[in-house]
Amino acid sequence: MPIINPCYASSPALxxxxxxxxxxxxxxxxxxxxxIEPETGARCFATPFxxxxxxxxxxxxxxxxxxxxxxxxxxxxxxxxxxxxDFYQSWDAQALxxxxxxxxxxxxxxxxxxxxxxxxxxxxxxxxxxxxLAAQRYERGGYLLCHDDDIKEEVEAGVxxxxxxxxxxxxxxxxxxxxxxxxxxxxxxxxxGRIVRRxxxxxxALVLFRVGxxxxxxxxxxxxxxxxxxxxxxxxxxxxxxxxxxxxxxQFHSLRPKMPLADWICADYLTxxxxxxxxxxxxxxxxxxxxxxxxxxxxxKLAGAMRLLRRYHSAHGDTVLAWQTNGPASLRRYAQWHxxxxxxxxxxxxxxxxxNDFDAFLQSEALAHYLQHVTGLSMVDIAASGVFGQxxxxxHGDYTLLRDDWREPSGLDVLLHILTTPDEAKATxxxxxxxxxxxxxxxxxxxxxxxxxxxxxxxxxxxxTPADNALTLVYRDEGVARFLKYSLQEDGEVERLDAMYxxxxxxxxxx
Numbered sequence: 001m002p003i004i005n006p007c008y009a010s011s012p013a014l015x016x017x018x019x020x021x022x023x024x025x026x027x028x029x030x031x032x033x034x035x036i037e038p039e040t041g042a043r044c045f046a047t048p049f050x051x052x053x054x055x056x057x058x059x060x061x062x063x064x065x066x067x068x069x070x071x072x073x074x075x076x077x078x079x080x081x082x083x084x085x086d087f088y089q090s091w092d093a094q095a096l097x098x099x100x101x102x103x104x105x106x107x108x109x110x111x112x113x114x115x116x117x118x119x120x121x122x123x124x125x126x127x128x129x130x131x132x133l134a135a136q137r138y139e140r141g142g143y144l145l146c147h148d149d150d151i152k153e154e155v156e157a158g159v160x161x162x163x164x165x166x167x168x169x170x171x172x173x174x175x176x177x178x179x180x181x182x183x184x185x186x187x188x189x190x191x192x193g194r195i196v197r198r199x200x201x202x203x204x205a206l207v208l209f210r211v212g213x214x215x216x217x218x219x220x221x222x223x224x225x226x227x228x229x230x231x232x233x234x235x236x237x238x239x240x241x242x243x244x245x246x247x248x249x250x251q252f253h254s255l256r257p258k259m260p261l262a263d264w265i266c267a268d269y270l271t272x273x274x275x276x277x278x279x280x281x282x283x284x285x286x287x288x289x290x291x292x293x294x295x296x297x298x299x300x301k302l303a304g305a306m307r308l309l310r311r312y313h314s315a316h317g318d319t320v321l322a323w324q325t326n327g328p329a330s331l332r333r334y335a336q337w338h339x340x341x342x343x344x345x346x347x348x349x350x351x352x353x354x355x356n357d358f359d360a361f362l363q364s365e366a367l368a369h370y371l372q373h374v375t376g377l378s379m380v381d382i383a384a385s386g387v388f389g390q391x392x393x394x395x396h397g398d399y400t401l402l403r404d405d406w407r408e409p410s411g412l413d414v415l416l417h418i419l420t421t422p423d424e425a426k427a428t429x430x431x432x433x434x435x436x437x438x439x440x441x442x443x444x445x446x447x448x449x450x451x452x453x454x455x456x457x458x459x460x461x462x463x464x465t466p467a468d469n470a471l472t473l474v475y476r477d478e479g480v481a482r483f484l485k486y487s488l489q490e491d492g493e494v495e496r497l498d499a500m501y502x503x504x505x506x507x508x509x510x511x
Contacts, residue, residue, distance in 0.1 A: 001103040002058040004113055005040075013039045017120045021050045034197075048186040048196050049214045050121055057167075057206035058107070064100065065204045069169045069232060071098035072135045082458075083401050083451065083483035085144040085219075090135040101234075105133055108165065108236060117238065121210050123162055126238045133165075133236025138180055141488050142231065144219035145399055146185060146192050146329035149211045149237065161237040164215070166207040169232035176200050179223035180231035182207060185216035191328035192216035201231060211237070216330055221397070221488075255387055259357075259364045266295050278374040286475040287462065288374075293416065293471035302358060303420045305351035306393075306497055312348045322352060323393050331406055334398040334484070334498075337391035355391060362414065362501050363387045371503060375473060377412055378506040389414070389501030394448055395494070400484040402453075410478050411502045415450065418497040419468040448487030448496075455481045466496060476502070 007013060020035050021044060033047030043053040058064050075096060077088035090096060107113055109131040118124055138144075149164045166182070174180075182199040185192035190213065198220070199207065209215055222231050261270060268274055269290060282288045294302075309322045323335035337355055361367060368387070372379050388409070392398075452462040456479060464472055476482065 001106050001110070002060075002064045003107070004116060005056055005059050005061065007040045008042070008054065008057065008116065009112070010039065013037055013042070014116070014119055017042055017044055017052065018122070020044050021046055021052070021120060022122055043199075045184070045197060048184050048216075049209060049212070051184065051199070051207065051209040052120060053199050053202070053205055053207050055202060055205045057204070061204040065169055068100040068104060068234070071100050072169070072232065072234070074098075075135060077135065077137055083399065083485065084147060086486065087142045087144065088137040088139070096135075101135070104167065104234060105131055108133065108238070114238070117163055117208060121163060121208060123210060126162060127159075130239050131236055133234055135234050136232070138219065138222045138231035140222055140224055142180075143221045143486060145401060145486060146216055146218045147401075148213070148215045148217070148330065150213070150215065159239050161211045161239060163238040164209055164211050165236050165238075167234045168201040168203055168205050168207070169234070170201045170203050171229065172203050174201055174203065174231075177223065178229070178231075179221050181220045183218050183220050185218075185329055187214040187216060188328075192330050193328070201233065218329070255363055255365045255368055259361045259366050261366050261370055264294060264298055264358075264361050265370075266292055269293060275374050279376055282375045282473060282475075288473050289467070290471045290473075291467070292469050294469050299418060299469045301354055302418050302497060305354045306418065306420060306495065308348055308351040309355075310495065312345070330401065331403055332400040332484075334400070335393040335395075337393070358499070359391050362416070362499050363389070368503055371412060371414065371473065375412060375475070377475065379503060386504035387501055389499070392498040392500055394484070394487055394496050394498050396487055398448065398484065399486040402481050402483050407481070408502065409504070410476050410480070411505045413472075413474040413476050413482070414499070414501045414503065415464060415472040415474070416499040417466040417468060417470060419466060420495065447485070449485050450482055451485055452476065452480055452482045455479050466498070475505070
């Protein structure tokens with residue numbers, strides 16, 4: 001079993017670290033809330049929440065790290081991927097029998113290390129002998145999105161994670177350019193705000209932080225390009241009592257006035273025969289996708305509006321409100337269309353108005369009547385029925401997450417995508433973005449699919465891959481949740497327009 005490096009057990013170093021963590025958040029002399037303890041080289045951060053990065057934490061650090069990594073490399077790690085993360089992970093270390101893996105587990109639950117952690121982080125009552133940990137490997141493109149580690153224990157009431165730790169096994173040359181940093185968020189009104197600090201993984205270093213209502217963090221996307229390089233680590237938790245989170249729930253609002261369907265929808269979908277075919281498929285499968293749903297000229301105008309607004313936003317930055325980043329990071333990251341924007345440039349104003357009109361059409365009574373006809377679902381008194389949703393701009397790194405305190409009302413989901421192709425960008429002289437060699441029909445290249453899962457057991461029910469100018473209708477019943485998978489674009493940053501709306505359905509009439 002590894003033992004703590006003697007330099008960390010010295011009384012002066014221990015007290016220096018404890019005092020800084022306890023006092024820095026309220027002391028004007030603390031500067032930006034960061035300090036390096038001179039004896040140990042420990043990097044201490046009091047803000048945005050208490051975090052310690054402790055290099056060479058164990059005695060004989062290099063020898064132990066090498067031996068531990070050799071054991072972990074021999075363990076079959078399972079690929080795990082969902083709304084929150086994408087990495088490879090072992091089972092809990094209790095199921096692993098390696099000498100050094102079990103040694104690390106016993107060390108982290110031992111009285112000397114528990115006393116050290118309680119002292120420097122200012123926590124008490126850590127459970128002796130109780131620790132969870134697992135080995136992880138993040139390959140290129142791997143990530144773990146914003147979360148706070150505050151997961152309530154289901155087996156033992158009143159017991160939850162109190163301290164999180166990460167023991168890094170990256171190679172000695174790992175740098176910020178390789179990605180995989182531990183990014184720390186500040187907290188605004190109880191939710192994660194912006195990233196204010198990044199900790200680059202360091203071989204043999206142990207990171208510790210208190211788990212609670214403000215411990216928002218993420219593992220940023222790994223960008224290491226050389227074959228065989230990965231972000232290796234062992235992560236774990238020590239236990240105590242959990243805090244609670246307030247909920248945030250979207251609400252239905254009333255529909256917009258009628259708008260002519262023929263101004264927007266391809267004429268082929270407005271015939272009685274087409275409506276009948278759509279209805280038959282939807283009744284059988286509870287979902288249907290309609291290719292080339294919008295009129296061709298409407299689709300092209302929307303794509304052109306996206307390009308104009310992107311260039312305008314690039315030139316004016318955050319001084320315009322065409323797109324607003326939608327958070328908090330523990331729930332989502334994408335840009336939402338802001339309809340109250342005022343723009344003086346005539347062509348840009350016209351592009352903005354087109355998106356305003358498109359947004360209104362997708363929430364209109366006319367579309368609600370059409371959807372009721374082609375799905376057979378009963379809307380709740382269409383004149384007073386409800387809808388919620390938005391236009392989204394989705395780029396590399398955007399996502400939504402599942403949370404117990406944020407559940408969308410069930411209903412008829414309406415999804416429509418506009419994907420701008422490289423040829424379109426070249427035709428308009430738009431070289432501000434490195435466009436990949438793909439086409440709008442090549443949905444797999446666009447990443448960022450929407451996944452529907454069973455909330456009870458987590459089983460995947462459906463995956464909706466973006467397709468250009470395709471309308472997808474999905475009846476999302478109670479107990480079904482959806483999320484936007486983290487959008488990876490290896491060949492350059494591309495953008496797409498996602499129209500995401502949900503119409504209220506009269507469940508009593510559709511049983």
